[in-house]
Amino acid sequence: MKAKVYITPKAGILDPQGLTIERSLPALGFEGVSNVRVGKYIELELPDGEGAGESLERMCRKLLANPIIEDFEYELIEE
Amino acid sequence: MSNTTGQDTGQKPAYELLGLTAGEYRGICERMGREPNYVELAVFSLMWSEHCGYKHSRPLLGRLPTEGERILQGPGENAGIVDIGGGLAVAMKIESHNHPSAIEPFQGAATGIGGIVRDIFAMGARPVANLDPLHFGSLDKPRQRFLLDGVVEGIAAYGNCMGIPTVAGEIHFEDAYEDNCLINVMCVGLVRQEDIIRARATGPGNLVVLIGSSTGRDGIGGASILASAEFDETAEEKRPTVQVGNPFMEKKLLEACLEMRDKGLLVALQDLGAGGLSSSSSEMASKGGTGIDIDIARVPLREPDMEPFEIMISESQERMLAVVEPSREAEVMAVCEKWDLDATVVGKVTDTGRLRVFDGDEPIADMPVKALVDEAPTYVVEPRRPEHERDQPLPEDHYPQPEDLGRVLLDLLASPNVCSKRWVYEQYDHMVQTDNALWPGGDAAVLRIKGRRDGIALTSDGNGRRTFLDPRRGGRAVVAEAARNLSCVGAEPLAITNCLNFGNPEKGPIYYQFQQAVEGMAEACEALGTPVTGGNVSFYNESFGQAVYPNPVVGMLGLVEDTGRLGTHRFQNAGDLILLAGDARPAADGSEYQLTVHGEVAGRIPDVDLEGERRLQALVRRAVREGLAASAHDISDGGLACCIAESAIEGGLGAAVDLEALAGGARDGLRPDLLLFGEVSGLVVLSAAPAAARRLQEEAGDVPLAVIGEVGGDRLTFTGAGGPAIDVPLAAAADAWQNALERRMAP
Amino acid sequence: MAASPHTAAPPARFGVVIFPGSNCDADTHDAIETFAGAEGRYLWHKETRLDDLDCVILPGGFSYGDYLRSGAIARFSPLMEAVRRFAAEGGLVMGICNGFQVLLEAGLLPGAMQQNEKLKFICRLVSLKVENDQTPFTRRYRQGQVIQAPIAHHEGNYFIDEEGLAELEANGQVVLRYCDPEGEVTQEANPNGSLANIAGICNREGNVFGMMPHPERVCDALVGGTDGRGVFDSIIDSVRERSGR
Known part of the structure; x- marks a missing residue:
């Protein structure tokens, strides 16, 4: 089964990448954009079965995200 | 031979789509004794491209002095080698990555570093320094800031990860480079003289081993299309051919190759750069006076449905081709496994003098090595002095x-x-x-050599504006400036490597500039005692018919007697x-x-x-x-x-x-x-x-x-x-x- | 106290870790070899025996390419399990730059690294204020002393939550801070946005230490200075004292 994992900086953590984008948008004529946060998007395929969600959750905690500075969400897509 | 068409080529003949002229096609047929099939034609188109075949530059480059008592290896190998005494030598080479960087600055510059670093460790040398001469358009333009930002980040991402210090370089901004930036990359390595490896595939029966990344479609046609044709509106569409770099892979490749060197496992080593497997295998066979058989069915692929010709010309990064004796195969595999690298025997050295390609048992291409490597046609163009050149300087009260x-x-x-x-x-x-005895910002970088009193000094210089006004004087000036920079830190200039960035050489004024600049450089190299160890020619640096300033960039090596007195x-x-x-x-x-x-x-x-x-x-x-x-x-x-x-x-x-x-x-x-x-x-x-x-x-x-x-x-x-x-x-x-x-x- | 250089004590034994993407391993090893009281050997990342060592150093570099996050994959190597045990038994462990990032990811030190505030790799000589001169890694310095060492990183922007920071400060675990040449800890002197200008921290027990700047790059006057020697001298002293050598 396929999975999509979204990793974002935790709320309240300074995100310099997001800030930089936010600051450069007005120069290109895009006014009023706020709260830009830059994260990571990971696609993966994992074995089908009951424990897929749980396994993915652990994967995120252990490796894909760093819980000290990052939040994560994921979607499992049954084929 | 099967697989002759390979692709629907529409109305135009296939050779033309691959950038070959009708005359060149006839020459290929003559040397083959028949019409080539599509795989063979693709390989010839690469080897006979300006980038690999030096069609317009070869006759003129002979003017450059390439010999000297310290020169252990002149032009023709992956890099030049200079004797610095005490059994040690310096490997050095400069190259351009102009067109890839203009399309995608980060990856273009990063893979430029990857390529030049492979050239150095292909000689058995450990890379100790990178230098990066860069030329952009005016920073008043947002696009130029974007390019500078991306190129610098690309160089940093690759070089920093590899653990190779970027110690010097130079940056110029002129409108002439607005649509065609010049991204030159230079790498310098140290090698014990007995450890020098060359790219000579000798010993028929020896195995040809492909080490490193799997092969994908990246960079297909890069050598023939990107580096040998001018830029125009379609440049954006060429984006997919830009390669993506993986410095971590290359770091492992570097360490594995040097470990194999130390264990004496390598008969020959060559990196896969422009022209991929085609050029690396035929060049190794040419230098060894042998032939090579390649089985493309054994090449590990990243994409399953690749055509044979694509496998032969793919420019996927971070790959090396090694020649090893059959009795050492297991040891080679063990080193690669230690570094978690794929290594596959993809062929063997033969005494046929031919590059033969098989797909399993089925032969799909068979070409004379000599024709591929040494017989690309050369062209001499009628030189014409550009109209802007003046006999007299401006009056001083102008x-x-x-x-x-x-x-x-x-x-x-x-x-x-x-x-x-x-x-x-x-x-x-x-x-x-930790060898930098002088930090960046001065006239030249100086690296100590651990355990010795002396050290090496490095600089890179290029000044297109001066060469534009007078190419011969500009050629003299750029060599003189590099030597002067070295002298200012106390170093004795020893040798140069050069990257000659010019426009379309088929045009008389560009050819003239090239000829004159080479002449000027040759005069200065002779006068200052700094032979040329090799380098790279980058033509077709033009956009919409407008050439960049003619820009011979010089990387110079010097020796300081005592790093305590700089x-x-x-x-x-x-x-x-x-x-x-x-x-x-x-x-x-x-x-x-x-x-x-x-x-x-x-x-x-x-x-x-x-x-x-x-x-x-x-x-x-x-x-x-x-x-x-x-x-x-x-x-x-x-x-x-x-x-x-x-x-x-x-x-x-x-x-x-x-x-x-x-x-x-x-x-x-x-x-x-x-x-x-x-x-x-x-x-x-x-x-x-x-x-x-x-x-x-x-x-x-x-x-x-x-x-x-x-x-x-x-x-x-x-x-x-x-x-x-x-x-x-x-x-x-x-x-x-x-x-x-x-x-x-x-x- | 520092052993006299004339006593023929056995040398302190350092292990320098090599992950496949380490690139300061040789620099660190070479620096160690310049100390009369030390000897170093390399530790391949698949090794698990550390019992001949007094101190393990995780050097700078890009351990496993660090494409996901610096140090994120290195923490799962066989060697790191051994390092965890080594540290738990009181062995000295130091992470430099990427090594510091690995120690954070492995949970041997608290907190996390983010990208530098300006999103650029920074390689530059910086001033550091020694905040704690009682650790096994800094005892040769004086509290408040300003030393110079280079940084070279893209992710050195240290972060920890408020509680964690309070705990670090209360326990004297903040060992080095970025400062100006006069020793003032200012925002301008903070090269990467690190919380509280933190450049180096230790664990509560004091035997695990991480710093972003590179002490091994300032062990020779010819190539930039000697201010980093104190770190290695401190470790050598500590080892001698512990083993009664």
């Missing part, structure tokens, strides 16, 4: 003298071509490997005297002053007195080595005033200069603005304690050495007969020079 020369100084110091490049080099790990460009002590060494007359023609203040590039640059240059540099080296000179700094972009300002800013000490003392000899009667900001080859500013300065003057022989001022205070003053021509606080000059680039690049 421009009105600006009223506020202090303002001019500050403007020039803040010009992106003159200002500190700290914003760039702080993004490069320039200290890893020259610095920084003023050291208040009270030291400032001396001007050399006897040349600066001019506005081709100078940064002309461009920044008067808004044009025009006239004819002064010639280079190579004999005077040789004597000047010998004096400067002696002054540095004997500890007589406290500082030494070459006068280049921005002229004498900027040179002195840089020494003052970096040393944290002001300077007072007497313009009348400056105006002697060749400079007799020269107007203050030209004295201060004019440019010419052959001048160096020294500082020395008064007693040392007297000794220097006694020892200077026939090199003019004038005391022109004194170090100290917190201002920069240049005073003429009518009072101070310039009087600015050092802090203002420092602010202009140090922060200009960062300000320009601020988001």
Whole structure:
């Protein structure tokens, strides 16, 4: 089964990448954009079965995200 | 032979789509004794491209001196090799990655580093330094800032990860590079002479092993299309052919190859660069006087449905081709496994003199190696002097003298071509490997050699503007400047590698510029004793029919006897005297002053007195080595005033200069603005304690050495007969020079 | 106290870790070899025996390419399990730059690294204030002393939550801070946006230490200075004292 994992900086953590984008948008004529946060998007395929969600959750905690500075969400897509 | 068509080519003949002419196609048929199939044609189109075949440059490059007692390997291998004594040698090579970087700056620059680094460790050398000469359009344009940002990040991402310090380079900004930036990359390695590996596939029966990344469609056609055709609106569509770099893979590849070297497992080694498997295998066979059989069915693929020709010409990065004896295969595999690298036997060396390609048992291509590698046609074009060239320099009163020369100084110091490049080099790990005896910012980098007293000095220089105004003088000037930079740190120049960036050589004026520049470089290399160890030619640097400035970029290697006695460009002590060494007359023609203040590039640059240059540099080296000179700094972009300002800013000490003392000899009667900001080859500013300065003057022989001022205070003053021509606080000059680039690049 | 250089004590034994993407391993090893009281050997990342060592150093570099996050994958190597045990038994562990990032990811030190505030790699000599001169890694310095060492990183922007920071400060675990040449800890002197200008921290027990700047790059006057020697001298002293050598 396929999975999509979204990793974002935790709320309240300074995100310099997001800030930089936010600051450069007005120069290109895009006014009023706020709260830009830059994260990571990971696609993966994992074995089908009951424990897929749980396994993915652990994967995120252990490796894909760093819980000290990052939040994560994921979607499992049954084929 | 099957698989002859490969692809629907529509109405145009296949050879034409692959960039070959009808005449070239006939030549291929003659050498094959039949019509080539599509795989063979694809391989020929790469090997006979300008990039791999040097069709327009080969006849002229013979003019460059390539021999010398220290030259262990001249042009023709993955890199040149120079003997530095004590059983050690330096491998060096420069290359361009202009077109890939113009399309995708980060990956273009990153894979440029990857390629040049592989060239160095293919020789068995451990890479110890990268240098990056870069040329962009004006930073006033957002696109150019984007390119600079991306290129610098790409170089940093790759070089830093590899643990190779980026120790020097140069950056110029001119409108001429707006649609075609020049991204040249140079790598230097150290190797024990008995460990040198060459790319000679010898010993029929030996195995051909492909090591590193799997093969995908990246860069397909890169060599023939990207590097050999001009840019136009379709450039954007060519984006998919840009390769993506994986520096971690390359770091493992480097360590594995050097481990195999240490274990004596390698008969030959070659990187897969432009032309991929086709060019690496045929070049290895050519050098070994052998043939090679390749089975593409064994090549590990990243995409399952690749055509045979795609596998042969893919430019996927981070791959090496090794020749090993069958009895050592297991050991080779063990080293690769240790470094978690794929390694696959994809073929064997034969005595056929042919490159034969199989898909399993089925033969799909069979070509004579000699025809592929050595018989690309060469072209000689009727040279035509470009219309903008002038016989005479501009009259010295051509421009009105600006009223506020202090303002001019500050403007020039803040010009992106003159200002500190700290914003760039702080993004490069320039200290890893802990050998940098001089940090970036000076005239040249110096690396110690652990366990030895001596060290190597490195610089890269290129000045397209001067070469544009007079290619022969420009060629002389660029070699002389590189040697002068090395001399300023106390190093003896040994050899060069060059990257010749020009427009479309099929055009008479471009061919002329190339021919003249090569001539000028050859003259200077002969006069200064620095043979050419190899390099790269990059033609077709044009966009919409407009060529970049002709730009021969020189990377030069020197040797310092004692890393404990190096020259610095920084003023050291208040009270030291400032001396001007050399006897040349600066001019506005081709100078940064002309461009920044008067808004044009025009006239004819002064010639280079190579004999005077040789004597000047010998004096400067002696002054540095004997500890007589406290500082030494070459006068280049921005002229004498900027040179002195840089020494003052970096040393944290002001300077007072007497313009009348400056105006002697060749400079007799020269107007203050030209004295201060004019440019010419052959001048160096020294500082020395008064007693040392007297000794220097006694020892200077026939090199003019004038005391022109004194170090100290917190201002920069240049005073003429009518009072101070310039009087600015050092802090203002420092602010202009140090922060200009960062300000320009601020988001 | 520092052992006299004349006593023929056995040398302190250092292990320098090599992950496949380490690139300061040789620099660190070479620096160690310049100390009379030390000897170093390399530790391949698949090794698990550390019992001949007094101190393990995780050097700078890009351990496993660090494409996901610096040090994120290195923490799962066989060697790191051994390092965890080594540290738990009181062995000295130091992470430099990427090694510091690995120690954070492995949970041997608290907190996390983010990208530098200006999103650029920075390689530059910086000033550091020694905040704690009682650790096995800094005892040769004086509290408040300002030393110079280069940084070279893209992710050195240290972060920890408020509680964690309070705990670090209360326990003297903040060992080095970025400062100006006069020793003032200012925002301008903070090169990467690190919380509280933190450049180096230790664990509560004091035997695990991480710092972003590179002490091994300032062990020789010819190539930039000697201010980093104190770190290695401190470790050598500590080892001698512990083993009664």
